[in-house]
Amino acid sequence: MKVLHVCSFYRPLGGAEKLLFNVLDLLEQNGVENVIVAPELGSNGPTGLRKEYFVEFLEFPFSRSALYATLFRNWGLMKVLRDILKLERPDVIHLHNQQNPFVYLACLLSGVPMVRNVHDPRLYCPTNWRLLPDKSLCPHAFGRACLSNGCVKPTLPDTRQLLMTIFNRRLSFMNTTLIIESQESYAMALQNGYRAEQLCLIPNCTPLLPLQKEMEAKARHGNTGQNTLLFVGRASYEKGLHFLLNALPKVRNDFKLFILTAGDYYQQQIAPLVQKLGLASRVEVRFDTNYQETATFYSAADVVIVPSIWFETFCLIGIEAYSHLTPVVATRTGGIKDWCVDGETGFLVDIFDEDALARRIDDLLDDPSMRKEFGMNGYRRVQELYTDKIYFQRLHALYEKAAHNGKSHSYRLPGLARRAV
C-alpha cells in the first residue's frame, strides 16, 4: 500500500508532528510505502528516509492576502500537487494538520480516498481554538453565533478567513474519513454536521519502553532533591500557562516548575507574568528541547501539569507523562478526560479553578506513595489503550477500508471525480 502524506510541518515541533513521525516509522516498519508532501522551508529538510516532495507553501495566509494573490498562487500549488499525485498514484492520501482548502481540492480532484487528522477545531471554527472573544470555551456550532459573538468581525481579513473556513469545511464532507482523537472531539464533529460514518475515533499513541527500564530511568533522574513540576507545550493562551502561573502562588509546598516550550510566546506573554507574580526563582524555562531531553524531564518530574483551557482534541503530553511513570494534574476539558482518570492516574480540575489546581498539586507533592501509584496506573493505561501497536492496527484498518471503499464514495463528486488522474 502507498500513502501520500500532506503535512504543513515536517520537523519536530509539537504533539501533532511527534505523532506524524511516530506514524511514519510505524507504517514503514509494517511495509507501507510513505510519500511526503511538505512546504519548502529551511527547517523542513529532506530526511532521506522516504520519498519527499517540497513545495513552496501549503498553509496560505488567507487573511493577509488579496483574492487575486490567493487564487493565483494556490492555482500554481494545485497544479504541482496534481503532478505529484499523477506520478505517485497513492492508494490513500493522509492530510496531517493541513488547512488550505486548495490543497484539499487538488486531492479531491484526484479521486483518491482521503483520511484527515483533526488535531483542532479549525474545520469548523474561524478562530481556530473554539474560544470566545473573552477566551471562554465556545458552546456553539459553526454558524451565526460566530458573527453574533464577535468571533468574526465585519473586516476584510476576518471575512477572507471565514470564506476559506466555509470552503474548507464544505470540502471536508466529501470523500474523506476524519480521524478523531477523543470522544469530546467526536461529539463536537457531530455537533458541526459531520456524519458518524465519516468519523473514525483513533486516540493518539506514544512509544512505550518496558516497565523495568522506565522504573530505572525514574530512579535515576527522579532524585532531584526538590519538588519538580513540569509543563510541556506552547506558551500560548489556550495551553493555560496563565492559569497555571496564577495558581502557583497558592501552592503550599516548595517547588521548581520547569517549562519546556518553543516559539516567541514565552518571551512576549509569559516572562513578564512570571516576574509580576514573583515566581522568577521558582520557574525555569528551556527552549526547543529535543524529544530525548524531554523524556528525561518527564522521568525527573514529580507532577506533570496540563492546564489547557480549550477543547483539547487529545493532548499527547498526558500519555507521555504516564509512559514515564509520572502522574498528571490536568483540566477537565476535551480529550484530556479520555486518558486522565480522576483519582487513579492523576487529578482533574475545572478550567480556571486556581484553588483546585493548587490543592491538587499539593495533594500529589505531599504524598510520594500516591504519586508512585498514580504513575504506575498511568503506565498501565497507556499499555492498554495508547501503544503504537494498537494505533497502527487501527490506522491500517482505516487505510484499507478507505482504499477499498474510496472509489465508490466518489459519486459524491461526480463532476470532479471524472477528472481524476
Place this chain on the structure above:
Amino acid sequence: MLKVKLARLPEASVQRILILRTARMPQIQWTLEQLHAQYPSAGYAVLGTQLQNNVLFDGMRKFEVQSTWLKPAGLRKFERDIRNQHFDLVVMVLNGDGATGYEDVSRIMKKIPAQLKLVSGYSRRWYLWNHSAFSSGSFPRRWFCTVLEYLLFPFVHAYMFAKSSKPAYMPSGQERRAPGYER
C-alpha cells in the same frame, strides 16, 4: 520569486539599519548576528508588532505597530519619522524562502527610502529585495478580483447569518468564564 541571491552581505558604508520584524525570533536573531558581523558600527531600529519584553531589540529604536500584522497602514504613524532617519539599509525577514504572504510587507519596503534593501530568507540566505517577487498579476486582474472580493463579502456574512449555531455543546466543568488574564 526572489531571484537575486547574495553570496554574502554587500560591502557598503552602512550606519543606520531598519529591520522589519516579520518572522520568528530565531530567524531575526540570525539576521541580526549577520548584520552585526558585517556592519559592526551600525545603529539599529526595528519596525513591527510585539517588540516589548524582548532582549533582541534592547538598545534599538522601536517603531511598534499595535495591529496583528505589519501592513502599510501601520507604517503611516511612523512614516515621517522613519524617512527622517535616512536609513542606509532596510531588511525584511521571511519565515520561508518563498514570497508568499509578504506582499503587504513588501509594500512597506517600497515606501521606505534606503540605498540598500535586502531580504533575509528562512534557510540562511540573503536576497536583493524587489517588489515584483512579492506581488503578482496585472493591474486590471487585481482590480477585478478586489471588486469581486468586496461584492462577495456580504454573501459570506449572509450565509453565516442564515446558518443556525445549534445545538450547543458544553459539558459540565467546562462552562466557567475566563477570568481575564493579561494577554
